[in-house]
Amino acid sequence: MAKKVLLGNEAIVRGALEAGVSFVTGYPGCPSAEIGEEFLRIAKKEGIYAEWATNEKVALESAIGASFSGLKSLINMKSFGINVCSDSLLPLAYTGVKAPMVIVVADDPSCHSSAQSEQDSRGYAFLSHIPVLEPADVQECYEFTKLGFEISEKFNIPVILRTTTRVNHQRAIVEFNEIASSQAPRNDGNFVKNPHQFCTMPPRVLEMKKELLEKMEKIKQFAEKSKINKIENSLKIGNSKLGIITSGVSYLYVKEALGELGLNLPILKLGFFYPLPDKTVLKFIKGQKKVLVVEELNGYIENGIKIIAKDANLKTEILGKNVLPEIGELNTEKIILALLKVLKLKIGKLENSLKIESLCCNSAELSENLKLEIPRRFPKLCEGCPHLYTLAAIKRAAPENTVFGGDIGCYMIAGYPPHNMQDYVFSMGSSMGISHGIVKATSPAFAKASAGKQKVISLIGDATFFHAGIQGLINMVYNKSNSLVVILDNRITAMTGHQPNPGMGKNGMGETVEELKIEDIVRACGVKHIKVLDPINVKELEETVKDFLTKDEVSVIISKRICALLERRQPKSESLQVVE
Amino acid sequence: MKNFNIIIAGVGGQGLITLVKIITEAAFIEGCDVKSSELHGLSQRGGSVIVHIRFGKKIYSPLVKTGGADLIIGLEELEGLRAHVFAGPQTKFLVNKYFSPFIGTLPEEKIMENLNKIAKNNLYLVEASKICKEKLQNEVVSSLYLLGFCVNEKLIPLSGGSIFEAIKKTMPEKFVDLNIKAFELSKNI
Ligand SMILES: Cc1ncc(C[n+]2csc(CCOP(=O)(O)OP(=O)(O)O)c2C)c(N)n1
Ligand code: SF4
Numbered sequence: 001m002a003k004k005v006l007l008g009n010e011a012i013v014r015g016a017l018e019a020g021v022s023f024v025t026g027y028p029g030c031p032s033a034e035i036g037e038e039f040l041r042i043a044k045k046e047g048i049y050a051e052w053a054t055n056e057k058v059a060l061e062s063a064i065g066a067s068f069s070g071l072k073s074l075i076n077m078k079s080f081g082i083n084v085c086s087d088s089l090l091p092l093a094y095t096g097v098k099a100p101m102v103i104v105v106a107d108d109p110s111c112h113s114s115a116q117s118e119q120d121s122r123g124y125a126f127l128s129h130i131p132v133l134e135p136a137d138v139q140e141c142y143e144f145t146k147l148g149f150e151i152s153e154k155f156n157i158p159v160i161l162r163t164t165t166r167v168n169h170q171r172a173i174v175e176f177n178e179i180a181s182s183q184a185p186r187n188d189g190n191f192v193k194n195p196h197q198f199c200t201m202p203p204r205v206l207e208m209k210k211e212l213l214e215k216m217e218k219i220k221q222f223a224e225k226s227k228i229n230k231i232e233n234s235l236k237i238g239n240s241k242l243g244i245i246t247s248g249v250s251y252l253y254v255k256e257a258l259g260e261l262g263l264n265l266p267i268l269k270l271g272f273f274y275p276l277p278d279k280t281v282l283k284f285i286k287g288q289k290k291v292l293v294v295e296e297l298n299g300y301i302e303n304g305i306k307i308i309a310k311d312a313n314l315k316t317e318i319l320g321k322n323v324l325p326e327i328g329e330l331n332t333e334k335i336i337l338a339l340l341k342v343l344k345l346k347i348g349k350l351e352n353s354l355k356i357e358s359l360c361c362n363s364a365e366l367s368e369n370l371k372l373e374i375p376r377r378f379p380k381l382c383e384g385c386p387h388l389y390t391l392a393a394i395k396r397a398a399p400e401n402t403v404f405g406g407d408i409g410c411y412m413i414a415g416y417p418p419h420n421m422q423d424y425v426f427s428m429g430s431s432m433g434i435s436h437g438i439v440k441a442t443s444p445a446f447a448k449a450s451a452g453k454q455k456v457i458s459l460i461g462d463a464t465f466f467h468a469g470i471q472g473l474i475n476m477v478y479n480k481s482n483s484l485v486v487i488l489d490n491r492i493t494a495m496t497g498h499q500p501n502p503g504m505g506k507n508g509m510g511e512t513v514e515e516l517k518i519e520d521i522v523r524a525c526g527v528k529h530i531k532v533l534d535p536i537n538v539k540e541l542e543e544t545v546k547d548f549l550t551k552d553e554v555s556v557i558i559s560k561r562i563c564a565l566l567e568r569r570q571p572k573s574e575s576l577q578v579v580e
Numbered sequence: 581m582k583n584f585n586i587i588i589a590g591v592g593g594q595g596l597i598t599l600v601k602i603i604t605e606a607a608f609i610e611g612c613d614v615k616s617s618e619l620h621g622l623s624q625r626g627g628s629v630i631v632h633i634r635f636g637k638k639i640y641s642p643l644v645k646t647g648g649a650d651l652i653i654g655l656e657e658l659e660g661l662r663a664h665v666f667a668g669p670q671t672k673f674l675v676n677k678y679f680s681p682f683i684g685t686l687p688e689e690k691i692m693e694n695l696n697k698i699a700k701n702n703l704y705l706v707e708a709s710k711i712c713k714e715k716l717q718n719e720v721v722s723s724l725y726l727l728g729f730c731v732n733e734k735l736i737p738l739s740g741g742s743i744f745e746a747i748k749k750t751m752p753e754k755f756v757d758l759n760i761k762a763f764e765l766s767k768n769i
Binding site for chain 1: 601605614616620642645683
């Protein structure tokens with residue numbers, strides 16, 4: 001046993017190493033990126049195979065291949081990654097895994113570092129029937145990762161470890177074990193043919209679904225016995241005013257809030273989000289007048305518990321999203337306020353009322369005293385950022401009512417003042433698909449650029465182009481668009497912390513590889529008007545934009561200049577130096 | 581010992597994460613339970629960043645409550661002021677006399693006026709960036725200078741020795757000297 005302060009993401013890596021992970025892949029994003037980065041840093045030393053894939057779907061598929069060949073695998077991604085890989089995730093639940101697999105999906109309640117949506121990825125449990133574990137703290141990151149591999153091994157099913165920003169980016173003391181020599185990473189995979197299990201074709205596919213549902217029943221029984229669903233203060237059940245059911249980081253806020261209020265209530269802390277341990281839940285809620293479900297984002301657990309209570313004909317009142325927000329992350333204060341409401345307590349009646357009062361009111365009072373709104377500091381492009389040149393030149397060259405299609409990367413800052421050059425933004429690679437629709441809808445004479453009322457320019461980064469952009473471009477060419485695409489090639493995946501991509505000639509392990517030339521890909525997609533230039537040559541860029549906007553076919557400008565931050569910084573050092 | 585709650589506020593790129601690493605490690609060295617929460621990503625590109633550190637006997641939540649900070653370290657003036665929601669009547673404010681303006685910001689005098697209004701006698705204004713730039717030709721280590729100031733002025737219940745050890749344990753070797761220099765600089769001024 002050793003103890004160390006670790007970041008949640010580092011604890012996940014540690015747990016996976018102890019579980020004997022041999023194959024690691026994923027796609028960078030916030031707040032999961034440090035998992036992949038740490039694995040890539042130690043891969044050679046530990047004898048693990050690790051990579052950044054081109055996107056999350058490919059990552060999952062590679063891990064499926066590794067698993068079918070007998071190697072333990074881990075895939076890491078941010079919330080939206082699970083949307084991208086879901087097409088293969090669902091059949092994977094049917095086939096099951098051969099060697100254990102853990103999929104880390106990191107959500108970002110409050111969207112601290114996410115555009116797109118405040119996604120609660122736990123919902124995929126219902127779609128896929130894949131077990132989901134929710135750690136609350138760094139110790140649990142470590143333990144649940146190990147447990148995830150155990151569950152996966154026992155039931156031949158992938159396991160999702162669902163984390164959130166306040167868990168991934170939490171630092172705390174972790175107690176961990178030695179890495180047993182029996183769990184040394186392996187590279188001796190062997191693919192043994194088994195089409196019966198690996199091909200999800202009809203009629204077998206429905207049989208597989210049946211097998212999956214039967215498996216879920218067994219996993220449910222396992223969850224009933226699992227220590228990670230734990231009841232605290234069980235003696236109080238039945239004679240306290242309220243019981244609390246909680247999961248993930250919310251558990252920590254609940255403990256803090258109860259301590260603050262001097263309350264000692266029974267708590268059921270669920271480590272399993274899915275499957276829900278019905279019997280354990282029933283045991284907990286039976287005989288309680290009221291139960292408050294404390295979970296972030298969607299009220300999935302609350303709904304599950306309402307069903308359990310109804311089926312058992314219980315009178316227990318189940319509360320949750322009626323007193324807690326569905327938007328934004330939770331914290332201790334929000335839970336204190338919910339508890340006061342549910343228990344009909346007045347702040348002043350409490351023993352330590354002064355403290356609570358200051359807690360709930362002080363900040364508001366202070367701000368009120370200040371009579372001051374503190375202006376928002378918008379994120380901005382770094383000094384010398386190549387996107388600055390690109391955006392400025394395009395703005396000057398494009399006509400007034402040009403539509404700017406945004407995509408996901410540092411250049412999203414185009415949407416903030418003073419640029420204001422982003423008319424929509426959705427998901428990685430989406431700029432071109434949406435541009436295409438706009439062009440087709442607004443140009444009656446379709447193919448003729450001159451006939452279009454508005455010019456449409458898509459702005460997309462190099463990493464995003466490789467991730468999910470190419471199909472959008474092919475569609476534009478195939479369906480005769482006339483729109484302009486600017487690929488902002490800063491030679492790296494910058495926003496998520498500077499990970500390499502296929503355009504760099506270096507892979508995640510730092511090996512020299514074939515450098516994919518974006519212009520070659522664009523040409524192969526059938527684009528005729530292509531220009532590669534350095535945006536520092538502002539005049540040339542402006543002229544090219546003006547020229548390409550008159551074309552009757554798709555045109556592409558590759559605005560190529562290295563990210564200024566990358567240029568300034570030395571190569572990433574040995575420690576887990578997370579980019580600031 | 582009562583739990584100790586710190587908020588560090590600054591602008592992305594000012595070395596906040598380094599400070600979190602060092603303080604959490606130092607608290608661990610002193611035998612405390614400790615939790616922190618930091619943010620990476622979009623907020624980092626020159627946006628506002630707030631990190632939370634808590635240590636003491638037993639820590640559950642990694643987040644400091646509104647009004648619950650014992651110490652607020654502002655690496656930039658406006659960001660120090662922005663963190664005032666975490667301040668209660670006893671909170672100590674240590675603010676770097678460094679201003680990073682942007683379009684639509686408050687004027688510096690107004691920030692100072694409000695900081696004084698909130699923190700009253702508990703405001704410590706220190707020219708960390710300026711001093712580090714002059715003496716060490718490096719502004720980013722001003723966060724370490726401020727940490728040194730906290731220890732000297734007993735704004736933080738951690739010993740210089742533990743922080744020293746924490747710097748050595750958490751920083752890449754080539755940066756240790758510079759950071760220790762910045763940490764010790766505040767003693768001599
Ligand atoms: C499906 C999905 N995976 C990962 C992310 C996280 N993410 C945000 S921006 C980005 C890539 C940015 O790279 P690039 O397009 O090259 O732009 P840059 O930041 O370098 O300017 C990624 C991977 C995401 N938003 N969605
Ligand atoms: S990290 Fe690079 S690409 Fe992103 S804003 Fe800074 S210089 Fe530009």
